[in-house]
Amino acid sequence: MLASKYRAFHNAVAAFVPIARIITDPLRLLAYGTDASFYRLVPKIVINVENEAEVARILRLAYKSRIPVTFRAAGTSLSGQAVTDSVLIRLGEGWQGCRVYDQARRIDLEPGIIGAHANRTLAPFGKKIGPDPASIDSCKIGGILANNASGMCCGVAENSYQTLEELRLILVDGTVLDTGDDESKRRFREKHPEIVEGLADLRRQVISAPELEARIRHKFKIKNTTGYSLNALVDFEDPFDILKHLLVGSEGTLAFISKVTYRTVTEHAHKASALMLFPDIRTACEATIILKKQPVAAVELMDRPALRSVQDKDGMPPYLRELCDTAAALLVETRAGDKAELDAQIETIKAALAGVNMVREIEFTPVPQEFAKLWNIRKGLFPAVGSVRATGTTVIIEDVAFPIERLADATLELQGLLDTYGYSEAIIFGHALEGNLHFVFTQDFGDPKEIERYSKLMDDVTVMVVEKYDGSLKAEHGTGRNMAPFVEMEWGQDAYRLMQDIKRIFDPLTLLNPGVILNPDPKAHLKDLKPLPAAHELVDKCIECGFCEPICPSKHITLSPRQRITSWREIQRLQGKPEHKTELAKLLKAYGYQGDGTCATDGLCGTRCPVGIDTGKMTKALRAESATIRQKKAADWIGEHFAGVARTVSGVLQAVDAVHAVAGTKFMDVSSETLHRMTGKRVPRWNAQMPGGISRIRREKVNEGNPLKVVYFPSCIARNMGPSRCEKIRPLPETTVSVLRKAGYEVIFPENMAALCCGQAFESKGFVAQADVKSAQLEEALLTASRNGALPVLCDTSPCLKRMQEVLDPRLKIYDPSVFVLEFLQDKLTFTKKDKRVALHVTCTSRKLGLEGKLLELAKKCAAKVVVPEDIFCCGFAGDKGFSVPELNASALKTLAEKVEDCTEGYSTSRTCEIGLALHGGIPYRNILYLVDECTA
Template identity: 55%
Template sequence: MQQPYIALVEQLKAQIDEKRIITDPTLTLAYGTDASFYRLVPKLILQLDTLDEVVFALKACYTSNIPVTFRAAGTSLSGQALSDSVLITLTDNWRKHKIINSGEQIWLQPGVIGADANKYLSSYGRKIGPDPASINTCKIGGIAANNASGMCCGTAQNSYKTLAGMTVVLADGTVLDTLDRDSVRRFKLSHSLLLSDLSQLAESCRNNPELADKIRHKYRLKNTTGYSLNSLVDYDDPIEILQHLLIGSEGTLGFIADITYNTVIDHAFKASGLFVFADIEKTCLAVSALSKTQVAAVELMDSRALASVADKPGMPDFIARLGEEGNTEAAALLIELHGENEADLSAQADSTMALIDEFTPMEQVSFSRDAGVCAQLWGIRKGLFPAVGAVRETGTTVIIEDVAFPIEQLAPAVRELQELFVKYDYHEAIIFGHALAGNLHFVFTQAFDTEKEVIRYSAFMDAVAQLVAVDYQGSLKAEHGTGRNMAPFVELEWGAEGYALMQQIKHIFDGTGILNPGVILNNDHQAHVKDLKAMPAADTLIDKCIECGFCEPVCPSRNLSLTPRQRNTVYREISRLRRTNEDPARLAEMEKTFRYQGVATCAATGLCADRCPVDINTGDLMRKLREDHSDIAKSIARWTANHFDGVTAATRVGLSVANGMHAMLGTNKMRTLTKVAHNLTARKVPLWTPHMPRAAKSLNRESLTIRSVSKEKIVYFPSCASRNMGTEKQAMDPRPLADVTISLLNKAGYEVVLPDDLNNQCCGMPYKSKGFVETAEDKAKQLEEALWQASEQGSLPVLMDTSPCASLSRDNLQRDLTIYEPFQFVAEFVMPRLSITPQEEPVMLHITCTSRRKGLADVMKRVTEACAKQVIIPEDIQCCGFAGDKGFTTPELNASALAPLKAQVPENCKEGYSNSKTCEIGLSEHSGIEYRSILYLVDKVSQVPA
């Protein structure tokens, strides 16, 4: 590291925790990556916790003249969130919000995920205006800094138009809250020159009618190319000009520390329809007609876009037929209507259909209010980007560009754009976009591994820029932000006069040029073809990763070590270094870091795959890397599997010993002793907690089986966790889970059947999670055979009392067995037979990751709400991070994943429920209340009907 950065680090340590000052080269590579096709590795990454820390860090960088870049979620596509200097990211402490005026406004910190903001507003029937496609991942800081829009937002509801106020930190560390009179008064005194300069710029625009008209014309379209010059003609007040210039400034003018939005109506009455037309001309004529109506959204998809998703599940049959019939001209419109009520929506649907019929659609799915049908139709649109990404060649990247044309010229513009694809050999390129705003996205794949490929891309972008900005006077960036890839073309779009205005704006705010240099304004006309991201082959499990970051919000290790995107980035570099052998020392250091940051701390839940647009499960790769075991380790695993009943008996003995030591030593000494043993044995001795269960009593198949001639039969498989682990020492109900389950099933009138050789059975999860794949498969097959026999060849349903076992067993099934986890089983088999009296006391509910993946979240909520009048599902917890036994061996993963939990437990709440024994141990440890199986609650509040 260079001397200025060394000095800066020492200065920063005075107020910032050293753990949040990242200089490790592996971590700066990992944390520095974003969704764009550029790669810059920061010298230093700061994970800042408070506004005071941001001010302190900015002042330090300002004094040292060291460039600094801000990063929110890193989903930006244009290279605006990268740095080879200082990169500032935010901790989860920046996720606060306040509802104002009954939802008419909302105050948000920059770390709030966009979808969460809408969730906070949902009960008011409101939402924020911007609706980017990445709203489930991107954060408010990025939405505002890029003036992101989306499918329904258009130009009327973006951040610029719905801004009520903000708090901004300027390059010199000055803080301005535009909604606070005292803050504004102080700022007017301290920065009178800055405000005077902005007023003069606005006046110069007003005195130049030609320039003012050009600015207004440019923002008739969606436009995020350059700075928000419309603020100079829309506002007289320099404070208003200042805060609106910050919108879309991509961190080059200051840091948006919070923002207050005027919210918009979230219509409850919606309908969607899909309409295919013979050619692009007819399609665009329909768009022009629709733009004069009340339709909420119109998404255009060209023929190649439709062909890219034709074979996907759930697509209308006619999409595949278009390709089979050789129709390469067809294009489609996906239309959404919003109504104030059912009558309004019906009237809109009728009038819109009459208009569409004038253009003679070839095929259609008429307007539907059915949520399932609408989701299926929008799934077509949302599947376009991943469809290209999933079929690209290894080593290429996916590029999505974002332009806008005047609607009246949309058809010829699309034709000429398609001609450019042919000219430059981008035959896989597809076009889709927000047609009402003339906003088109085009997606193509690109390799950057040879000079020839870089030259091809450069020539193509030159041609695109000429077509859009000059020939059609459109926007080179409609909603994705200027970034690095369009900065060299800003002057081409805006002309010398407009570009000079932007240069003045940058100088007024950031005279030293430390804020995100090279973004928006860049004197290097080749900047867009420099620092290009290589995507080397690493493993087929992750080679399709496009580093979008959609996986990150659900990753339990995101605040501890690496996210799936970051794991993939580092492993790609490790794989490249192994092939080239160019830097053995760096490779060795990276491999060492990755063993913990990547492999050891991955919970391998698979939640990342559910969010991934190209279906990558990074956990599969981490499990594969764990497979690199010695022959001795494999032999031990096989031996334990073959003697599983003895191993489980030994486990119960161990739990009994631990419980005895706890009774003798007390909680504090027991914690200290086991922590020392845990560290001295390299994590081999599990870390004890006061919520560690006592040993369960040994199950006897004959004594637990309830036999009756007349009762229906249910197969019950107690998991090895519930067979070994009883309740914690201070449990509200001391009965082991198996006893509770038998009690409940008996109460519901079932005869319980247990599989043969019960104590030797296991689903294979303990072996799979550690990478012993063959042993896991053997145990799974053994269990399946036992369940097949117990279920009378699949004729009886099977209850497994923990969700991970049920999920894995269902995934591995070779025979026709019906396996349930507790919540779904209770909903279908128990509750219809019993009377439920919901308790007054509130309860917490944890939805396990396996349940989320199986779509059981609603079932879990419904069952729990039937049993308790108040149910709290904590926010920001998608997975507890216990991950089998990692809660014992890597407890920091569990602690990190559950960090937000305790603060969300109401004072009068004493109990929590879930469907995984090990998860419940960690939940109890980090919540301060006892978590246990939902079967305890159902048994407690249910009665046999009179």
């Protein structure tokens, strides 16, 4: 129950923000309030904001009511800067504004754009944004700037602070300022002279204190995100330049950032990498000092435990296992505008290191596939620790920096501290050029003794970093709550007082993200620690980083994979606790739709997860565990009578299509929506792309003398779902046979085909035993038809293909349409490229099978222009969910129509996906074999 102050605030916000975007239910408050850090605070209200005007009004209300607010972009931050127990203002689906101009030397970005998307936009111009955090595929521009996030290559020369041009921001009282607009600045001077004059006065104080000025300049020679960006006070004179640079790294404690203009940096076309191996850390660090003066873009340090953590993974160089216990490595990359320049740089680097003792000779590779394998070593380090940790423990990644000339001593001392406190699994790696080290270890926050161990370690680390090496306690991960108690220790009283003055100038009531950056509580970093109880063996390794979220089809309507795991963890934590019976019941009820009902189980989350977690597998497992005896018996009956059930479904589709022909689309749409809603979604939702039924597939006699034979298994979907009423085309099986016969192939269908199913439809609903029965039947039929695997098997539907490849006898060589055409048919067909623009949708299963390239190659043989819409991943149709939960499909494909508006048609490899794609894309979508049939002879 909300307190009266929050209730009044909620009601006031509801006057201008749709109630659907104001979250107060316990499940989503918990889920949406979770970030990647090891802190947990549950907000009282979450508001998904869509534009600047909403944020300004919300802040004015919060200011008037004295209610603290915290801003959230992607929630990938690691130091606790995006959690709150008050009001969380969360970026909604908007905030996607992007403008490239000035010959791509500048780019305007709204805070909701993912960093990698900005880089894709700039790629055709040979440009990118400066910051390059490891989370760039998930984190958003607002968070990148607010945390001054950097990464492997940008260092201190190309981070947000150095490449910032202008900002548009909203202050705590709702005032909007655009630093690139003179009129906006004039109004701001009139309304907030205390800010403008206050910042000018702070600069005067610093300039008049030479020791303080020198201290600030010295601290920012290496990476530093501890406290505020005090370098703004010495680098700039104009108060507005100072203001906008103070916002960099301010972690939402000074203002809301609604737009940023970056100066772009060059993305070199030619790159080469080398994994350099040294006998010990000291030699590697000494080599880094030499490399600092060479034409290198990145130098990544890895200690022996780090290398050991990945040496047995697939694709790792075998020589890693042979290294001695003291060995260390540097992963070095050099970049250039052309090959000749790149070759010259490689020789320069080798010559500079000629006198350094190495374990192996330096070998640079410019081949992308080869250097990608080397970088996979570095990328695999954090997941390697996360995947082997004990259930219930947290992965901690701390982030410090030292002057590069003292990096060797500091690294050895850090190793010693970790050993002293018994963190035997700890690894050290980092951006050596900047003296920036990450150390990763696992921590149990459920045991007071373990918390005390962590506390003592961090006390000793802070003393070592600050007092012995004068380094940074937070180099690039932001201060957050994690290092807030130690800011004064690192900076000293005078600089800390400046930071307090900055906070007071911008946020006199301490309403913006209180407790972050500046926190007087010396134990703040040990409070509000996130519990990670066992939830399910399939997801217990989840580190709640949020890397999975951008690719999830349900992220905008219910929960993302991270949020599903967070919610299920809490549900499991409350199990068996009578005092939480009511709370548990509410969470379970809400999870039915939010967690289970809208999970597409597409598994794409596993392709982005650092520890390979497929949350869809957990959803399927939970469905299996909750299935009733009655439901299992029904599944048994359907499996046993599959041919009849399939014929009935096809007949129903034909009947519905007949009604559609008479009643018209508008009547069908309105009446279907009403029926769907009134029955609590138990009756599927009809749509205009609903397929008609299909006649039985005709078999023809096979010419045994023809050596070209293929077993064709049309999926049960392809066998029973024909074209929709708005399409005048043949059913897919007929089209597939047409392509095969053009190429001279004899087509063999498995016996009793009407009763066959791969089991995918059963498995997705949790009926694993029934799925396995159907798979076994199919396996037997395909082995017979293919002569024990001697003949290739073609399946026209990618979700079915994936399951077949995973569970059927490995003797069976099962192919998807694109691979089969390219491998077996293209030399037997004449392709005529059509002068048209077509869209291509790569299904989730095709992505997981790595077939994107094959599908694109085949489409390009057929059409002059092929468009693969960016940021359209899973379509959200998910088998039959496009009918039962149509909002999932609608949300996943919300932006599709604008991305394919210039296309005449689209192609894919799943009939159900094609229904949703056509519905929301506004163009017909068909199987890729239709395009092949049209373009070949």
